[in-house]
Amino acid sequence: MPELPDVEAFKRYLDATALHQPIDTVRVGAPRLLHDTTPQGLGRKLHGQALESTRRHGKYLFARVDDAGWLVLHFGMSGRLQYAKASGQLPQDAELLLQFENQAGLAYIAPRKLGRIDWSDAPDDYIAAHGLGPDALAIDRASFRDLARGRRGGVKSWLMDQSSLAGIGNLYADEILFQAGIHPGQAVAKLDDDTLQTLHKTLRRVLCQAIEAGADPDAMPRNFLLPHRRAGDRCPRCGDTVATTKVGGRTAYYCPRCQSG
Numbered sequence: 001m002p003e004l005p006d007v008e009a010f011k012r013y014l015d016a017t018a019l020h021q022p023i024d025t026v027r028v029g030a031p032r033l034l035h036d037t038t039p040q041g042l043g044r045k046l047h048g049q050a051l052e053s054t055r056r057h058g059k060y061l062f063a064r065v066d067d068a069g070w071l072v073l074h075f076g077m078s079g080r081l082q083y084a085k086a087s088g089q090l091p092q093d094a095e096l097l098l099q100f101e102n103q104a105g106l107a108y109i110a111p112r113k114l115g116r117i118d119w120s121d122a123p124d125d126y127i128a129a130h131g132l133g134p135d136a137l138a139i140d141r142a143s144f145r146d147l148a149r150g151r152r153g154g155v156k157s158w159l160m161d162q163s164s165l166a167g168i169g170n171l172y173a174d175e176i177l178f179q180a181g182i183h184p185g186q187a188v189a190k191l192d193d194d195t196l197q198t199l200h201k202t203l204r205r206v207l208c209q210a211i212e213a214g215a216d217p218d219a220m221p222r223n224f225l226l227p228h229r230r231a232g233d234r235c236p237r238c239g240d241t242v243a244t245t246k247v248g249g250r251t252a253y254y255c256p257r258c259q260s261g
């Protein structure tokens, strides 16, 4: 599932390819992914306009459409973006296909049709209306500590709770906790100030390193757990067998030796 580093990679990809090109045609291959607008309504908003800049919040990508508003994309379970200089080279049944006047195109592809395509006049209002917490990379140490206070339940569930902190999902919650040496089931209430400080620092480092690697599992630092999410695989730090447990209905990978705290 695309998480903060993946969506940041999509943002950079869009910035590098698809800005400032007037849109000719809009094709919506999955109308049910639209919530705040219709295929026709979206077509009217986008026709003749260009994507001018982007902004990411958590797992959401906002693309500003001239002065008209913002196209909002959420990538669901396995969504991605694909740009081509000739839009004919893109999948014509993409969930959303923007064909530019210069013949190029940008496809939003969400194979399991679990993403989200929205329209928003103001990202901050959208973020508030959808109950999203602060972006995981934007939050400072003190605010992070405040968020943890009074929080019940396990630390992994907390990190993945988009209404508390936006951007972290199953994979990166596991990675952050592995790098911080904290067991995924550890109660948030049990984490003291020093541990929370370490967790915040580790969270920033892991997300930044993953972004640097373009969110590609094969390009991650050698000490990352992420490429070892397989039964029987070894911890990259101590060599012990990686274990799994269920947290909030999702499978958590962790190292019993390195994450005993």
Ligand SMILES: [Zn+2]
Pocket (backbone or CB within 6 Å): 235, 236, 237, 238, 239, 240, 255, 256, 257, 258, 259
């Ligand atoms: Zn280990």
